[in-house]
Amino acid sequence: MSYQALYRVWRPQRFDDMVGQQVVTRTLKNAIITHQISHAYLFAGPRGTGKTSAAKIFAKAVNCHHSQDGEPCNECDTCKAITNGQLNDVIEIDAASNNGVEEIRDIRDKAKYAPTQADYKVYIIDEVHMLSTGAFNALLKTLEEPPANVIFILATTEPHKIPLTIISRVQRFDFRRISATDSFERMKYILDQKKVEYDEKALWVIANAAEGGMRDALSILDQVLSFSDNQVKLDDALLVTGSVTKQLLKKYFLEVCQGQSAPALETMKQILGEGKDGQRFIEDLISFIRDVLLYQESPDLIKVESTGLKDEDFAELSKAASSTILYRMIDDLNNIQMEMRFTTHPDVYLEVLTVKLSQPEAEQPVASVSKPTQAHQEANQAEVDRLQAQIQALQQTVQVLQQQGTTTISKPVANSASKAAKEQPRVKSRSNRVNLHQIYPVLGAATRQDLAKMKELWGDMLNMLSVPQRSLLHVSQPVAASPDGIIVAFDYAFLFQQATDDQALIQAMEDGLQRLSGDQRKVVFVPKDQWPQIRKEYIQSHGLGKGSSRSTGNNPQPAAASAEAPAEEPVSTAPATVQEPQPKSDEQKDLVTTAQELFGSDIVKVENN
Structure with missing residues (x-):
């Protein structure tokens, strides 16, 4: 067969002939010049970027005795034999068909020979x-x-599939995609050497269709030459590559941007009617919109002559749509391109795409934000006024609370709080309600012995709970206990409320205490800051404080309730004193007996006036 494809005839034979891989070629040449040749290399990169060609050039350069500046001479017998594939010491293996263990073992055994x-x-x-x-x-x-x-020399298009143990033992060179400009210049050089007439716009179409592969570009150029009888014309290049003319793309783009869906559909049908590929149409349109977007940002970012359009065309296209619309178009095109891979009716997707691109709804939210209407301004001002009124009501409530104190809240404060709550329905405060009907029965039967017993069992009971439950009870402690109940005080009100709402926690605590003590006890929670007031009110309401005097100004500490004062309040340990006037009545005797039961006979001291 006398004819050979262009990519075979014009295959690089020297490092300087390689296109777009200056970093790789310079490194390999310096390694040969300085005699720093490694034992293994990995050439990774897309198809048609020169990996195998570089490997053969490197094999000639390291074996050539007449090399200059790291380049093979291509004139000696060794270089010619390697170029023709006739040298036994340069072995080229296709791993796709020789991927078994036996083939690699054969290579390993033969590599031992000089x-x-x-x-x-x-x-x-x-x-x-x-x-x-x-x-x-x-x-x-x-x-x-x-x-x-x-x-x-290992060559691959998918380096991520190679084990890291292999990569760590080789020098890796990454071959990058060849730019459209480099492909254009290489094809122009080849056609000039062949003395073939060509249209530069056609070469740009071929360079863009090659997608970074020099071998693909030369293969497409070979097809165009065969189709047009050794001439390279724009129409032939568009027909062979399945690309769309720039004028049709420009017409379609303007119709879509102007919201003219019917004319855009006719243009799209005309494009498909000429035999253009749907996938290629999507790719060309994405590239076209990308050029318009870059021209909007800065005209210097693109090379206008490589696009097949003029500066006047780009000036018109950049005014047709904003960058926001262009972003949306590219996203829609990418989505349609993914869906079209699995369909046999691409024209349906393209019709839907055309109608969708012609609808400018995507820019309406941006316009409403950038230019608010009078109605929006009035609504925003009304919302601001309402929020300011709520803030004023809250400030008034805070001032009243500070004047009245935090212990008790009088009726005016409650009225103002309820008024503020009416004015601000969105703000809801959750009060810490204490169930006195459960606390008072425990206080009535509470003893110090039960409290001491519960404190001893408290740690074992916590260990029986789950980790979240244990963390919730970390800031709590029992403050009163009776044979059938226990009162637990929380340091923080929000944790008290959370524990009160957690029925699983209460049930787990009651079950744990029953297992440890053998008695069933009801668990009741109270906030620590409200516990002294609750204890005081219970004593006063049951007449337990009459005739009793406190050694300090703190709240009383009844024994039956096992009333434990907060840690920051000093608690007097002096025995309680009950002054009993003479003569004793039955009511006074009952009072002494009750006090002894509550405080303990070792603490109560009876004095006669």
Whole structure:
């Protein structure tokens, strides 16, 4: 076969011939010049970017005896043999079809032998990510301790599939995608050498369709040359690549931006009627909108001649839609592109897409925010006035509470609070309500012995609870206990309210205390700051404080209630004194007996006046 494809004929034979990989080629040339050649390399990058070509050039350069500046001479017998694939010491292996353990073991065994003709034996393993796990393991030892004069070059398009143990033993070079400008210049050079007539706009279409692959660009160029009888024309390039003309894209874009869905649908049908591919149409439209978006930001960001349009066209397109609409268009196009991969009717998706792009609802919220109407301003002012009234009512309530004190709240304060609550229905305060009907029966039968017993069992009971329940009771302690009940005080009101609402916690505490003490007790919670007042009111309401005097100004500490004062209040340990006038009546005797039962006979001292 006499004819060869362009990508084979014009395959790079020197590092300087490679397109768009200056960093890689410079590093490899310096390694050859300074004789710092590694035993293994990994060339990773997209398809058609020169990985295998670079591997062959490197194999020639390390074995060429007439190399200059790290470049092979391509004139000696060794270089010519490697170029023609006839040198036994340069072995190229396709890992896609030789991915088993036996093939890699054969390579490992043959690598032990010295090269026959060249200075280095070079193994080029293409698509190395296709190797099996066992094959990678068989190759691992050879890469770790390679024989002398052996170089491994691994090439892959998917480096993430290669084990890290392999990557850590090689020098990795990442080949980047070739820009459309570099592809354009390379194709222009080749056509000039072949003395073929061409249209530069057609070359730009081919360069953009190649998507960063030089081999793909040359393959498309080969197709165009075959289609147009050794000429490169714009219409032929558009037809071969399935791309859409810039004028049709411009017309479609303007119709969509102006909300003319019917003309836009006709333009879209015209594009599909010419045999254009739906996927290619979406890609060209995304690239087109991207150019318009960059031109809006700064005209210097794009190369206008590479787009096939003029500055006047971009000036018109940039005024047709705002950046917000362009963002929405690109998002919609990406979504449709994903959905079209699995359909056999792309025209339906494109019709729906055209109608959706023609609807400008996406910009309405932005306009309403940037330019508020008079009605919005009035509504906002009314909301501000209402909030200011609520703040004033709250400030008045706070001032009244500060004047009256925090212990008791008088009726005017309650009235003002209720008035403020009516004025601000959204603000709800949750009061800490204490159930006195459960507390008073426990106080009536409370004894110091029961409280001491509960304190001894308190730690064991906490260990029987779950971690969240235990953390909730961390700031609580029993303050009173009776044979059938226990009162637990919380340091913080919000924790008291949370515990009161947690029926599971109450049930778990009652079950734990019953297991430990053998008696069933009712658990009641109170806030610690309200406990002294509750205790005082109980004593006064039951007539337990008559005829009794306190050694300090603190609240009384009845024994039956096991009344424990707050930690910050000093509690006097002096015995309670009851003065009994003479003569004693039955009522006074009952009072002494009751006091002894409450406070204990060792604390109560009876004095006769």
